[in-house]
Amino acid sequence: MIKVIVDMDKCQHYGQCVYEAPNIFKLNEEDKLEYLATADDSELGNIQAAVDICPMQAIQLIKE
Amino acid sequence: MGGLRTAESLRRTGFEGEITLLGAESEFPYNRPPLSKEYLLNPETKIHFNLNHDTLQSEFVLGDAAVRANLKEQTVSTEQGKTFTFDYLVAATGLRSRSLKFENNLLTKRFSLRTMSDTEKLRTAISSGMKVAILGAGFIGCELAATLTKLGCSVHVIAPEAIPLALALGEDFARVIQRNHEAQGVTFHMNTSVKDLIGEDDIRGVLLGDGTTIDCDILIEAVGSLTNVEWLADNNLDLSNGLLLDHALHAVTPEGSLTHVYGVGDIARFPYAHRQLPARRIEHWNIPIEMAKRVAKDICFQEGLDVADYSPTEVFRPLASFWSDQFDMHILSYGELHLATSTKLLDGDFDGEFVVGYYRDDELVGVAGLGMRGVLNTYRAEISI
Ligand SMILES: Cc1cc2nc3c(=O)[nH]c(=O)nc-3n(C[C@H](O)[C@H](O)[C@H](O)COP(=O)(O)OP(=O)(O)OC[C@H]3O[C@@H](n4cnc5c(N)ncnc54)[C@H](O)[C@@H]3O)c2cc1C
Numbered sequence: 001m002i003k004v005i006v007d008m009d010k011c012q013h014y015g016q017c018v019y020e021a022p023n024i025f026k027l028n029e030e031d032k033l034e035y036l037a038t039a040d041d042s043e044l045g046n047i048q049a050a051v052d053i054c055p056m057q058a059i060q061l062i063k064e
Numbered sequence: 065m066g067g068l069r070t071a072e073s074l075r076r077t078g079f080e081g082e083i084t085l086l087g088a089e090s091e092f093p094y095n096r097p098p099l100s101k102e103y104l105l106n107p108e109t110k111i112h113f114n115l116n117h118d119t120l121q122s123e124f125v126l127g128d129a130a131v132r133a134n135l136k137e138q139t140v141s142t143e144q145g146k147t148f149t150f151d152y153l154v155a156a157t158g159l160r161s162r163s164l165k166f167e168n169n170l171l172t173k174r175f176s177l178r179t180m181s182d183t184e185k186l187r188t189a190i191s192s193g194m195k196v197a198i199l200g201a202g203f204i205g206c207e208l209a210a211t212l213t214k215l216g217c218s219v220h221v222i223a224p225e226a227i228p229l230a231l232a233l234g235e236d237f238a239r240v241i242q243r244n245h246e247a248q249g250v251t252f253h254m255n256t257s258v259k260d261l262i263g264e265d266d267i268r269g270v271l272l273g274d275g276t277t278i279d280c281d282i283l284i285e286a287v288g289s290l291t292n293v294e295w296l297a298d299n300n301l302d303l304s305n306g307l308l309l310d311h312a313l314h315a316v317t318p319e320g321s322l323t324h325v326y327g328v329g330d331i332a333r334f335p336y337a338h339r340q341l342p343a344r345r346i347e348h349w350n351i352p353i354e355m356a357k358r359v360a361k362d363i364c365f366q367e368g369l370d371v372a373d374y375s376p377t378e379v380f381r382p383l384a385s386f387w388s389d390q391f392d393m394h395i396l397s398y399g400e401l402h403l404a405t406s407t408k409l410l411d412g413d414f415d416g417e418f419v420v421g422y423y424r425d426d427e428l429v430g431v432a433g434l435g436m437r438g439v440l441n442t443y444r445a446e447i448s449i
């Protein structure tokens with residue numbers, strides 16, 4: 001399992017993560033970020049890409 | 065940043081060889097966008113990239129610049145006299161600030177912004193109530209105008225174009241930005257340039273082309289940048305505007321591409337996939353990330369590793385993305401707006417949030433918006449570069 005944490009104080013809701021890991025991140029109707037706090041190992045590459053691309057460096061990934 | 069991202073991508077793609085990251089600055093890799101924004105406001109802002117040394121398994125050689133590369137002998141030598149040999153070289157040395165020359169070329173109380181230490185020097189020099197003159201109304205000039213206004217400075221921006229950021233975003237979008245800045249107290253002196261500096265030791269003001277003078281306590285130059293490519297000279301490369309690359313991001317020589325030499329990030333001048341236009345550089349944050357992934361795959365492929373879904377003839381075709389925060393304006397763009405021959409308001413209105421489309425002939429080459437991220441994102445897939 002992978003744990004995903006987004007620091008919502010840092011997140012500016014740019015939505016770049018949505019394109020890297022669409023199964024985990026999405027922007028809701030108000031353009032605010034929503035995400036799943038846990039993910040399957042198969043999402044590792046996508047989530048890693050989201051961590052890299054986030055302009056605010058707001059995403060943290062913890063492997064369990 | 066490009067260097068670090070390349071090392072990370074190499075490890076993720078399975079590369080097991082030695083990696084050395086050679087950097088001119090003594091800092092570990094850090095994120096530049098906050099330099100003109102949060103980090104200037106608050107020295108506590110975390111700006112270094114998270115490093116996972118266990119997975120990175122790379123040697124950092126910091127505070128020592130590359131001064132010469134010999135691509136035939138596959139060596140790089142440094143300022144401090146070290147020499148490294150390599151099988152593959154990734155050039156990711158970015159840019160440095162450009163500086164203007166004046167007759168009265170005063171240097172004290174004069175700043176530019178590219179590195180952490182630039183921001184620290186500027187932060188130390190300013191205090192609330194100071195008068196600041198900024199030369200240049202591009203992204204860095206405008207972001208600095210916003211941040212320094214927040215810090216209580218009185219800011220004057222001077223630039224030769226008619227509207228700040230018009231060159232990057234087009235006139236309609238740029239007018240909104242100018243109005244917003246002016247409402248917060250920024251003064252623009254557009255269609256003009258600085259003829260000379262005024263003062264004896266410290267800068268006291270600037271003289272404009274039309275003869276008017278503006279008093280200032282400090283001067284910031286945000287007039288563009290130069291590419292750090294000198295260390296690559298004498299290798300038969302095209303270094304006329306960054307490092308010229310081919311479709312696989314290999315350095316180009318008149319005798320053909322060098323498959324062991326790559327360029328990444330701000331210095332990389334790379335060709336269009338299907339447009340008959342000269343190769344370009346893109347100074348956006350997501351470009352080194354995309355290039356690093358591609359370079360890592362290519363190196364691993366050359367090393368005979370199994371790289372899923374990779375073909376070395378695949379044309380590199382990234383979607384550039386840029387954001388900028390100024391006051392409470394959040395600007396986000398996708399694509400290459402500079403290609404546009406016309407623009408169109410796609411959603412919203414210029415008095416509030418909006419999305420603008422940028423077209424070359426009838427093709428959408430970019431979108432940019434103030435707010436409205438959800439709408440903006442829906443156009444992403446339609447952009448054709
Ligand atoms: C103030 C500022 C604000 C920005 N804001 C934004 C923004 O809001 N949004 C956005 O999309 N982009 C922004 N950018 C652009 C973005 O930061 C760059 O596109 C990105 O950093 C490019 O990465 P790079 O790896 O090519 O270069 P850099 O990150 O500049 O790294 C180049 C490194 O090479 C080192 N170096 C130079 N010469 C040598 C040498 N001879 N030997 C060894 N090392 C050397 C440098 O010290 C530096 O560490 C901003 C840039 C600046 C300066």
Ligand code: SF4
Nearest residue numbers: 011012014015017054
């Ligand atoms: S990319 Fe980063 S800032 Fe953007 S929505 Fe995702 S977490 Fe937030």
